[in-house]
Amino acid sequence: MRYEGDVYRPPSEARSLIIQVTIGCSHNKCTFCHMYTAKQFRIRKKEEIMADLDDCREMYGPYVRRVFFADGDALIVPTPMLLELLDYVHRNFPGAERITSYGTAHDVIRKSEEELKALAAAGLQMVYLGAESGDNEILKHIRKGETAEDIIEAGQKLKRCGIMTSVTLISGLGGRVALERHAVSSAKLINAMNPEYASILTLHLTDDSPMAQEIARGEMELLTPDEIMDETELFLKNIDSPGTVFRTNHASNYVALGGTFNEDIPALLAKVAEAKRQRRYRLEEWRRRL
Ligand code: SF4
Numbered sequence: 064m065r066y067e068g069d070v071y072r073p074p075s076e077a078r079s080l081i082i083q084v085t086i087g088c089s090h091n092k093c094t095f096c097h098m099y100t101a102k103q104f105r106i107r108k109k110e111e112i113m114a115d116l117d118d119c120r121e122m123y124g125p126y127v128r129r130v131f132f133a134d135g136d137a138l139i140v141p142t143p144m145l146l147e148l149l150d151y152v153h154r155n156f157p158g159a160e161r162i163t164s165y166g167t168a169h170d171v172i173r174k175s176e177e178e179l180k181a182l183a184a185a186g187l188q189m190v191y192l193g194a195e196s197g198d199n200e201i202l203k204h205i206r207k208g209e210t211a212e213d214i215i216e217a218g219q220k221l222k223r224c225g226i227m228t229s230v231t232l233i234s235g236l237g238g239r240v241a242l243e244r245h246a247v248s249s250a251k252l253i254n255a256m257n258p259e260y261a262s263i264l265t266l267h268l269t270d271d272s273p274m275a276q277e278i279a280r281g282e283m284e285l286l287t288p289d290e291i292m293d294e295t296e297l298f299l300k301n302i303d304s305p306g307t308v309f310r311t312n313h314a315s316n317y318v319a320l321g322g323t324f325n326e327d328i329p330a331l332l333a334k335v336a337e338a339k340r341q342r343r344y345r346l347e348e349w350r351r352r353l
Contacts, residue, residue, distance in 0.1 A: 082119075117155070125155070131163050132163070145187070188226070306324065
């Protein structure tokens with residue numbers, strides 16, 4: 064089993080077997096993201112990935128229940144190869160209940176509905192989409208390479224094809240100037256996608272990232288924990304996405320929230336208000352980067 068460079072996974076995949084089907088991110092340009100800057104993007108050879116699955120079968124036996132395909136946008140892998148890999152996972156681990164992957168909106172849009180339905184039938188249960196914001200100006204500013212319309216289209220397409228979606232947003236991404244716009248447009252994006260899961264991370268930059276340098280030059284301001292709470296409050300007040308499970312359980316967050324839209328929104332707002340009143344925030348030194 065060979066991992067290349069640092070490997071990232073969503074918090075909810077902590078107990079999953081992580082398999083690198085790609086190395087790095089095919090986009091690798093977002094100004095806040097340091098995750099794959101040291102890696103040159105490539106799709107790994109199918110034989111190498113299968114050899115990793117064989118090693119894992121030897122190490123863990125047939126009992127692996129959850130598998131997560133990394134790195135940054137594993138869904139870019141051509142569908143025939145993904146189908147072979149999904150089949151190989153099931154042959155090695157017949158009890159596998161859940162196979163998930165990172166993907167970009169463009170990866171989803173590029174695939175036909177027939178391809179996505181075939182992936183769903185082969186066991187791809189969920190795709191993690193990093194939306195970051197629902198605001199097109201912010202998406203352009205961070206060089207996301209996608210619009211809110213692309214992200215909504217991808218989420219709706221996955222839903223039609225029977226693949227669940229987990230959407231990630233980043234609090235503080237528009238700085239102080241765009242706090243309100245970021246919160247409201249991100250809520251609208253979630254409402255339009257109605258994903259199974261939505262989460263918010265909080266901006267936490269490495270010093271050498273392009274966005275950290277913008278902040279150092281005074282061109283953008285980081286939000287204080289109170290302002291992050293204001294942004295979250297405004298986001299929650301604009302949400303109408305029945306059934307979406309919502310979390311802020313990443314180590315970058317100041318406050319951990321969890322509940323289901325829409326019924327838990329009053330309780331979530333009460334928790335935000337309480338955190339603000341008591342100023343009970345995760346300490347800066349305990350926060351982790353995105
Ligand atoms: S945020 Fe996602 S799409 Fe952007 S560079 Fe990082 S991994 Fe790639």
